[in-house]
């Protein structure tokens with residue numbers, strides 16, 4: 476079992492582990508077609524429950540995953556965190572982020588993802604952190620650029636979507 480801590484709070488946001496009690500918020504987030512525009516389809520409530528369960532398994536096995544992000548007042552913002560993903564058959568560490576549509580455009584994803592970069596540096600002194608991005612997902616690409624990531628390769632594992640791989644060196 477890994478070191479089960481989450482990123483430090485930021486000026487406006489704090490992190491915690493996703494819990495089963497987050498199902499209403501997560502189902503609303505992942506069921507929103509505006510948030511899931513670059514996924515095959517919005518997630519059903521059952522799929523949102525599976526998402527929470529998968530991340531809880533990641534916390535137990537790796538110590539990290541996608542965490543819940545909320546304001547200091549406790550308002551649910553979305554999720555952001557670190558997961559292992561595959562790029563062209565290789566395992567890579569990815570930072571991921573999803574922000575409620577009503578709260579987008581305020582810099583929340585960038586602020587949360589920066590805290591995750593610091594958390595990745597704390598955990599992995601060397602190596603690479605990536606963001607795997609649908610080519611038309613300009614907002615996500617912009618967040619990755621603001622983190623200091625550059626386009627390093629294309630992932631061709633998907634049958635028809637060539638995804639851009641943005642990355643930065645941790646150490």
Ligand SMILES: CC(C)(COP(=O)(O)OP(=O)(O)OC[C@H]1O[C@@H](n2cnc3c(N)ncnc32)[C@H](O)[C@@H]1OP(=O)(O)O)[C@@H](O)C(=O)NCCC(=O)NCCS
Nearest residue numbers: 510571572573574579580581582583584585613614615617
């Ligand atoms: C990607 C996402 C998390 C960004 O959240 P956010 O809190 O709005 O992000 P930020 O406010 O930190 O930054 C967004 C940047 O993208 C830009 N942007 C947003 N929509 C854009 C668009 N359609 N075209 C161009 N730029 C756009 C913003 O202007 C901002 O850049 P700036 O600071 O240079 O102005 C949010 O759009 C989202 O949840 N998308 C759906 C889920 C997703 O695709 N996640 C990524 C895949 S894992």
